[in-house]
Amino acid sequence: MPGEIFDNQGRGEASWRWPPIHPEGRKFGAIAGALCLLTIIIGWSWLAWLLAFLTAGVLAFFRDPDRVVPQDERSIVSPADGLVTLIQKVPPPRELTLDDGSGTKPLSPEPVTRVSIFMSAFDVHINRAPIGGTVRRVIYIPGRFLNADLDKASEENERQHVMIERPDGLILCFTQIAGLVARRIVPFVKPGDIIASGQRIGLIRFGSRVDVYLPHDTEPRVVLGQKVVAGESVLAELGEKRLIEGIAQ
Template identity: 50%
Template sequence: MQESSVLSTLAVPIHPEGWRFIPLFAAGSLLLFWLWTPLGWLGVLLTLWCAYFFRNPSRVTPTREGLVISPADGVVQMIVPAPPPLELAMGDAPMTRVSIFMNVFNVHVNRAPIGGRVVKRVYSPGKFFNAALDKASVFNERMAVHLGLADGRDIAFVQIAGLVARRIRCDLVEGQEIRTGERFGLIRFGSRLDVYLPDGVAPLVVVGQTAIAGETVLADLVGTEPERQGETR
């Protein structure tokens, strides 16, 4: 069973962005072998980790209308009221912000939280504070996206760079129609995704819960279930 699990992991496709780095890590390993064999084996481990970091697995996305799906793998770090990013010009009224923190071992391919039309996308240069900090939403380098939904409501999601993650990739363009769970970019290496829910929509995840990109339901735009509570067991 363990061998099968390892083989399944190795068979996962690699995101195209990864092929910019994996050969560099491999070349570095060869150099380390030339310098000192134990260092070479360390390089091999780092090369394998690099390939693992850029894995790009398929996901089974719930397709029922109104479901907001996690855009990232990671831990739900905070759920707080906060105004959407100023650069999106969506007003200053607080929206429920669900923040998902990705560590260096999570899948880093990001997915659209819901289907809609890209109204606006804005890149903002900034600092590289620890993405676990609340101030990272305001001060860190980020890519913010305003998505218009078919029912007239709006949602926002933001890729936020962190202490280690220094590069954001977003393949969306303004005016583009996207589907729920569709891949749209990634952040390397580590960081955070914020999702701003429409007014009156209760989150269906709790702080500390592990979310899976393209699969975990964050909220239901047409549901009436109240905000969920959770506890460690």
């Protein structure tokens, strides 16, 4: 049940179930399913099979499984399912370093660690908040639709910046980036909303990427090539700076 507490002492009751489909995807599944039914009625069995696979693929793309979110105030959780493809020291996006007149302190232009998570068409595409707090900025920027795995996608692709401020004043920003096939970023939050760590905040349709900009005194707890899970995998712990290595096997 949503909101149930689980811990490492066995508290909670967990069982496998089919993941629900997010409402944003039900209309696409219904359209594909209707076309499949129409081809069956007409007698185009070969096309019906293709549309049946398409319907299943669309519903799978918009699946929205529950996640067990770590309740540690030091943890920054992954906002996306996918593969860690880039970890770099870069200046934060210019749009987040400017004073927008809202009273919220902008980010410093000094370089920070950016962790990029690439979502393939087979990953869950519901994005989640990496920390809890108040949404201070949601900035949409139109752009191109390059392969989201490319470094320059952070500056050239259609994207949306989200800034969250915790009650203690810590600010964390991340960017949803549309990809080669993705054509729309769908936000679930707006400035002023108070959200919890791991809460659903939006989605990007059909393959994309999310960049997370870590605070200055924090290094990632993930390595290149690692698979992460939105709302569950811990990307970093605030104030932690140490080398972490991995070996591909």
